[in-house]
Amino acid sequence: MKSLQDRLVVVGEPLATLEEFFPGEGTFEKDGVIYSSTIGRVFIDKHKRELGVLSAKTLLVPKPGFRVIGMVTGFSSHYANVEIFCMNGVKLDHEYTGVIGRDSLGRAHPRFRKGSLRMYVSENDIVYGSIISTVNAILLDISYREYGVVKAHCKLCGNTLILSGRDLFCSICRTRERRKVSIFYGEPVEKLVRRI
Ligand SMILES: [Zn+2]
Incomplete structure (x- = not known):
């Protein structure tokens, strides 16, 4: 298949x-x-x-099941906003805004369901996911192993974080951060675009 x-x-x-x-x-x-x-x-x-x-x-045109790559641009009360710049391996001229919300992480992440969305994604993260619904907003799924954050930067110095065990690690500040990372974390976005 x-x-x-x-x-x-x-x-x-x-x-x-x-x-x-x-x-x-x-x-x-x-x-x-x-x-x-x-x-x-x-x-x-x-x-x-x-x-x-x-x-x-x-x-x-966004449709459930389509795979997307975008950047987290900010948070509202219940959602993280994602500017989608790539869909089905095609770079978009006009970006769509998607959201990561309560249903985006599935049942595997119970803490998220209590609302601590910032434990899983952060501003300026690049995320890979698929569209669940386009009814009220473009709702993204990041629950699968392939999905989640693929690139993130240190909140203190802006350095690109590297994966270290289950955490993300800044080699300059030596700080650790947590995200819902994709198994493709660290893969260049250009390569990921070709994969989807
Ligand atoms: Zn740093």
């Missing part, structure tokens, strides 16, 4: 069978096989078990 996700396809390309997926937008089905009806990238919605092909234009 991993090799199929994000694959660039042309019209009429056979992609999968009906046993594997339901046909989504940008596809048609014939004799139990799902074909692409447009040029674009394969997009798999795991929850719906749906396979679609999204044209370049469609890929730039």
